Structure formats: structure tokens, C-alpha cells
Amino acid sequence: MTEVQDLARFVADASAARLDTETVEQLKIRVLDTLGVAIGALDAEPLVRIRGLVDDLGGSPVSTLIGGGRTAPDRAAFFNSALSRYLDFMDSYLAKGETNHPSDNLGAVLAAAESAEASGAELLTALAVAYQVHTRLSDVAPVRAKGFDHTTQGAYAAAAGAAKALRLDEQQIANAVSIASTANVALRVTRTGNLSHWKGLAYPHVSKEGTFAALLASRGITGPEAVFEGNKGFKDSIAGPFEIDWSAEPLDSVRRTIIKKHNAEIHSQSALDAALDIRAQRGFRVDDVATVTLRTFDVAFSIIGGGEEGDKRTVRTKEEADHSLPWMIAAVLVDGELTPRQYAPERILAPDVQSLMSRVRIFPDDAFSDRFPAHMPAELVVTLRDGTVLTAARDSYQGFHDDPLSWEGARAKFDALTSPFADAALRDEIAGVVRDLEHRRVAELTDALARVSITRS
Incomplete structure (x- = not known):
């Protein structure tokens, strides 16, 4: 058997019976969180444009678009994934050499599961598959340092999740994964320098292509048999040697x-x-800040602090702001929060935040770097104009491993993001279906998501 066939057997053998109680709970928290983030982005300008394009293109009305309407599964996967990715407010997985967002796979799994008239238990199982494939490839085959994007591993995960949701057999799953992964090797330039809309759309593209690859495989279309180990395959061309025993x-x-x-x-x-x-802290006044100095771990410095992925002091757009650590620190010091409200164009460009950002300095710390990803160390020092020095240090935050988000916390975040688009009754309905998802049908969830308003009330 080839390695992709080993992976396909793992996917085919996955079942709801193998999901323990805590895993099911965490999957449902991720589903609610991801849907909340998606609904909260419905009126974002790029998403309005994308929705217009999807409507213009049409497509067989098989899978539901959040906010109403139906289209082909691959297009629904793209749009719904774009919604959940746009705010950059979703879950994450930290490996030493890679970071990704496994909840990005929900759009593909949801569209495929609905098209197959699947149960909620089947959706949760397919999502668990996508999480496992995505995280494990990131553990053993990171590609960021070689100039490739984390969506490269995501192509394997999205195709595996969609194929499972579609109930494909083992050989079809192998073909779906090999087609999607061969065709979607992505450049890291997506997240370096001045950022574009593609920062938030690169994974939705993978969701779309993973879903389409699964649909192709369902019609008997084949892909490379040795995508991992073959001549010019993933290992040979990009990742180097690694091993995963998918049977275990x-x-x-x-x-x-x-x-x-x-x-x-x-x-x-x-x-x-x-x-x-x-x-x-006593004595803090943002108008009195002279300098701000942050020591943090190397990955944070490299990606968002002005390190190898580019200077982060030119901030004009939402995409640049949410990947600029100087801007984000300044925004929190000024406003006391960082929510979708801070990413309004006028707030991003406001003189108070832009001026304070110019006084933020960030440095990597070797000792902090050695503790990542088990911890996320940060030490912040703010010096006021009168010489007063204020300091604070954190190793984690609420939502990290040592203080995980509860269902109640996820529901509070969901309500905060979705209340402009859904009344209390509809929010209760969506959350209620997700809470009991292993006993419900996917159609019950998509029916409720179709009734969310695309405009703010």
C-alpha cells in the first residue's frame, strides 16, 4: 500500500463510536465558535463581493450558504470557509514549525455532509478526521520555513474531511486526497509583506478544491498513487522524510x-x-506613553512582529492590522479591547493608534522561544513620559491549553458576534442544534443557518 492509501484507510475506518465524550464536546465547541465567527463576517466588504460572485455564477442548489441560498458544494465550501476565516478569530493549532487553523475545514465538511444528507454524528466524525490529518501533518512535515503556506497541509485535511462526509470508499478517499494535495501547494508569500485579501481566502480556496477533489473521486477520477513518497512527491520536493503510522x-x-x-x-x-x-495598572494614561517594548517568542516576532516575514508598521487594511503586533498592542492600549469594531477602516487609520504603534518595539527572546509552543511567553514594558515604568508578563490566555474555552464561553462569544444578524430565538436554535449535534441531522443546522440575515439589524 502507498502512504496515501494508509491515510485513506484511517479516514475510511473513522467512526462516531471512536469519538470519546470530551472529543465530541470540543468538536461542538469548535463548530459553534466557527459558525459565530462566520456569521459575524457576513457584511464584510470582501464577503459581500464574493457572495455576489457566487450568486452570479449559480450552481446546482445542493449546499446551503450561511445567510440563505444554495449552490454547488464546492462553491458553498468556499463561501462559508471565507466567512469563518475573514475575521481571523477562529481556533488554532501550534506546532513547533507550523501554525494552522483546523476549523478552516468546517466549510468543506459542512457542504459535503449536507450534500450527502448526513447526520450530525457523521459531520463530527468527518471534522475530527480533518483535524487529525491537518494537525499531524503540521507536527511532522512543517513547510513554513521552506517558503510554503500552511494551506499546503490543509489540502490533505480538507479533501479527507469532505471525502469522509461524502461517504467515499477507501480508494476514492485516496484519490481525493492525492488530487487536492498535488494541486494545492501554496506559497507563504500569502502572509508576508503587505497583506492582501488572499490572506483570508487561501484556505477557503483549499476548502473548495478539497471538496471538488472529493466529488471528482466519487465519479472515479484518480490521482497520483504516491503523492507522499513518490518521485517528486511531497517528501521529495517539499517536506523531507517523515513518518505517520495512520493505523495507530x-x-x-x-x-x-x-x-x-x-x-x-x-x-x-x-x-x-x-x-x-x-x-x-495605577498611573497608566495612554496619552502619557513614551515607549512600548515587548519581548516574545521567535515565531510571534517572525510572523507578526517585524521579523523575517516583513515589517509590520505599514497598516492600512484589516488584513495588515490583524497581522501587525505593533498595531494590535497599540489598539488594545488605546481601546482596552480588540474586536471586529477595531477593524473598521477609520479606526485602523486613526492617528492615536497609528502614532502609538510607531513607539512599539518588539524583540525575540531565546528563552521564551524555547518554551513555545507549550507556552506563549510575552513580557511587555511601557515607559511613561515621566519615567514611570509599567510591566506585565503572560504565558498564556483564556482559550489556551491551561484555560480552555468552555461551552458557556463559546456561547457568549457566539452571541456577541452574531447578535447583529440573528435574533435571540435563532441564536438559541443554532446553538441548540450544535449542542445536540451528534443526535441531529446536518439539514437541521443548515436550515437554521439559512435564516441568518446577511445585513445587520
Whole structure:
């Protein structure tokens, strides 16, 4: 058997019976969190444009679009994934050499599961599969340092999740995974320098292509048999050697993911908590800040702090703001929060935040780097104009491994994000279906999601 066939057997053998109680609970928390983030982005300008394109293109009305309407499964996967990705407020997985967002796979799994008239238990199982594939490939085959994007591993995960939701057989699953992964090797330039809309759309593209690959495989279309180990395959061309014994893999890696507290890139979360701590200290006045200095771990510095992925002091758009640690620290020190409200164009460009951002300095710390990803160390020092020095340090935040988000916390976040688009009764209905998802049908969930308003009330 080839390695992709080993992976396909793991996917085919996955079942709801293998999901323990805690794993099911964490999957449902991720579903509610991801749907809340998606609904909260319905009126974002890029998503309005994408929705218009989807409507213009049409498509067989098989899978539901959040906010109403139906289209082909691959297009629904793209749109719904774009919604859940746009705010950059979803879950994350931290490996030493890679960071990804496994909840990005929900759009593909949901569209495929609805098209197959699947049960909620089948959706949860397919999502667990996508989480396992995504996280394990990130553990052993990171690609960021080689110039490739984390969506590269995501192509394997999205196709595996969609194929499982479609109830494909073992050989069809192998073909779906090999087609999607061969065709979607992505460049890291997506997240370096001045950022574009594609930062938030690269994974929705993978969701679409993973779903389409699964649909192709369902009609007998084949892909490369040795996508992992073959001549010019993934190992040979990109990842280098690695091993995963898929026959020994569980389905519980969702429990190793974390959920964002702040509407910001994941590696910023502890630093932003430190900024809140500074803001609460006696004597702090934002108008009196002379300098701000942050020490943090190398991954945070490299990606969002002005390190190897580019200077982060040119901030003009939402995409640039939520990947600029200087801007985000400044925003929290000024406003005392970082939510979708702070990403309004006029707030991003406001002189108070832009001026304070210019006084933020960020440095990597080797000792902090050695503690990542088990911890997210950050030490913030704010010096006031009169010489007063205020300090705060954090190792984690609410939503990290040592303080995971509860169902109640997820529901509070869901309500805060969705209340402009859904009344209390509809919010209760959506949350109620998710809470009992293993005993419900996917159609019950998509019916409720179709009744969300696409405009704010």
C-alpha cells in the first residue's frame, strides 16, 4: 500500500463510536465558535463581493450558504470557509514549525455532509478526521520555513474531511486526497509583506478544491498513487522524510487546538492580555506613553512582529492590522479591547493608534522561544513620559491549553458576534442544534443557518 492509501484507510475506518465524550464536546465547541465567527463576517466588504460572485455564477442548489441560498458544494465550501476565516478569530493549532487553523475545514465538511444528507454524528466524525490529518501533518512535515503556506497541509485535511462526509470508499478517499494535495501547494508569500485579501481566502480556496477533489473521486477520477513518497512527491520536493503510522492514530487532536480570545493573529494573544494588564495598572494614561517594548517568542516576532516575514508598521487594511503586533498592542492600549469594531477602516487609520504603534518595539527572546509552543511567553514594558515604568508578563490566555474555552464561553462569544444578524430565538436554535449535534441531522443546522440575515439589524 502507498502512504496515501494508509491515510485513506484511517479516514475510511473513522467512526462516531471512536469519538470519546470530551472529543465530541470540543468538536461542538469548535463548530459553534466557527459558525459565530462566520456569521459575524457576513457584511464584510470582501464577503459581500464574493457572495455576489457566487450568486452570479449559480450552481446546482445542493449546499446551503450561511445567510440563505444554495449552490454547488464546492462553491458553498468556499463561501462559508471565507466567512469563518475573514475575521481571523477562529481556533488554532501550534506546532513547533507550523501554525494552522483546523476549523478552516468546517466549510468543506459542512457542504459535503449536507450534500450527502448526513447526520450530525457523521459531520463530527468527518471534522475530527480533518483535524487529525491537518494537525499531524503540521507536527511532522512543517513547510513554513521552506517558503510554503500552511494551506499546503490543509489540502490533505480538507479533501479527507469532505471525502469522509461524502461517504467515499477507501480508494476514492485516496484519490481525493492525492488530487487536492498535488494541486494545492501554496506559497507563504500569502502572509508576508503587505497583506492582501488572499490572506483570508487561501484556505477557503483549499476548502473548495478539497471538496471538488472529493466529488471528482466519487465519479472515479484518480490521482497520483504516491503523492507522499513518490518521485517528486511531497517528501521529495517539499517536506523531507517523515513518518505517520495512520493505523495507530486516534481522532482526538481537536483537544490539542486552542481558541482565540482576542480578534487577532494567534501568536499575539498573550501579549494582548499583557497590554490589558498594563492598561489596568495605577498611573497608566495612554496619552502619557513614551515607549512600548515587548519581548516574545521567535515565531510571534517572525510572523507578526517585524521579523523575517516583513515589517509590520505599514497598516492600512484589516488584513495588515490583524497581522501587525505593533498595531494590535497599540489598539488594545488605546481601546482596552480588540474586536471586529477595531477593524473598521477609520479606526485602523486613526492617528492615536497609528502614532502609538510607531513607539512599539518588539524583540525575540531565546528563552521564551524555547518554551513555545507549550507556552506563549510575552513580557511587555511601557515607559511613561515621566519615567514611570509599567510591566506585565503572560504565558498564556483564556482559550489556551491551561484555560480552555468552555461551552458557556463559546456561547457568549457566539452571541456577541452574531447578535447583529440573528435574533435571540435563532441564536438559541443554532446553538441548540450544535449542542445536540451528534443526535441531529446536518439539514437541521443548515436550515437554521439559512435564516441568518446577511445585513445587520
